[in-house]
Amino acid sequence: MPEEKKDKRVKVVVGEELPRDITSMDGSVVLCRKGTLVTPELIERLSNWIVEEEPRLTDGEERPKRKAAPSRMRDDMLRRLEFEQIVSEKTRESLEKGAESFFGGVTKDKKGGRMDLAELEDAIQELVQGTPDNPDVPVKLFELKKHSSYMYQHSIECGILASFVSTTLNYHPMEVNNFSMSMMVHDTGILEVPLEVLDKDGPLADDEWQRIKGHTRRGFEVLKRVPGIDPLALLMAMGHHAYADGSGYPQEVDFNELPPLVHLGAVINHFEALTSERPYRPAYSLYDAMRIILRQREKYHPAALENFVRVVGIYPISTFVQLNTGEVGVVVRNNQDGLFLPEVKLVLDQTGKPYQKEIIVNLLEEQDRVITGVRESI
Template structure:
């Protein structure tokens, strides 16, 4: 490693060991001692992707970039776990972009095989680790919410189906189905998705998107039947609500019921044109409050995989201390293992203190904190 390269380990809940500086070392971007929060990690990652895009653009155009340009090859060494490697994510994005841009157009049909290959790679790479910080998958911000939603749903599907020990072939088929589930929205006027008050026609179009997605996917050679069922069933709820009207919840397979849960969870926890993201734990609580809408076994499986307090949740304890969830106890989802980061006076602990709430009867979580 040369002099001007930096390798900094990011540890959630711990202060940064060294400054993160721009490539020319003229600007301190994040000061040493700053607490590494989920928010900081996400911001850094988003920003790194921006830097990479900028670098690629500069390579193409040969132009010098902004003053604060940071070398991607240095910063990618920041260590934090990802469900999907950068290389695979790019492959997925490309496959997804090509697929969505050719669907419904004249000429050769969309290339399902390329997208399938990318999904296979994601599934084979995906570590069977329930303590993966799920929210980090939301790194890439895409201009299109639909595209980002598709990508995220594909990754969550891989994570959850892997945790539930589905066979690899089914995981891949399900992940691909989740990436394609909103294909029908491509036929809806994008303006309708960004406004509060919809006309009768716009409402009908939106409520029809599962059907139009099903119809579009059906015509594409090689699309797995599961993708058709997920497309038509991803807004069909167990209590009879949702749409389309003529699709019966009981006619759908269990993975289509899981698709409903993943779709709602991703939607609740993502920034959208008309609504703000809520915390993963709040999304779980909101879904539990309306549990009659979901397949009970699938909802329980999903929460078991993601955790009631998902890994990376910041939690305030009855003692006043603040910790970050690092592992869930399958025996009791209310009592995860946490890493204490602040004492009752808001002072940072100098070193990492792990506490397994299962084994500490005098400590428990009283509320979650968005940030610290």
């Protein structure tokens, strides 16, 4: 083993103290401080960190090299926090059934099937009526039971996120309804792209890339024939990959002519896609997805991006954060006046031991605690 690698090894013995700080691979985050008592639980956590090491992100969506392992401790803690959910399991099932009914009709359309929005409309109404209007709700907690089709799942998650974001931004319920429906059907054109192209793990050939890009126009053409569809859904299908800096598609769409809800839909679509697992890359964390979106801010309408960030937060609710004190907390509320200084529930003390009582600190009002990093797992 090369000398410099050998130097980074730390001898970890149960019952003894850590001989020095253990940092993340890039050295930016202290994972565990020198002097911490080594317990079997700590070793388990350390091995989680090693497995879950995220590659450094550069500009754009660089592909992570390995898949993150699940973190039991993180999920257990999130479960115990009992956050309010955007949707109930029952509403989610209604949305899945509505999506199956509508997309099934689209698939069968050429063979004389019927494209019918009725079941999806009922499900959207149920969704909108039950959507909380406060922003203190995590946009995603765990990887929920996935529909077998990514396209269905992505559509449902986009519909849910659209309802939550627009409700929180005080849009009229009718607009929330139309917006959620538009986001549910925005990728209808994808149904015509073969799965081996959509899920290809490798660079796309030019014709494959053209097929994927064509889903916007195809979606518009298909949806145009659906009785009773709202015009916003047509614009969403056509415009959700149109970007302010001209980097999107299709070329003939003028970004500035699109309505504000399509601009907002473009942000939601990208964010949702980043936080979902794909065959060619694992899901990004909510925080990393937000960083990618913010790094690519030239793509988005500034007002749409600002509204989205105000609702979801720079550190989205349920993000585990490392504090300068050595403690670890989980974001439970965002402060509109200081998006970098959220309210945090402390979960681990500076020695890595779980706090037994509930301590919530508002970083906006705290002098001594600041966030120094984000923890994918604990």
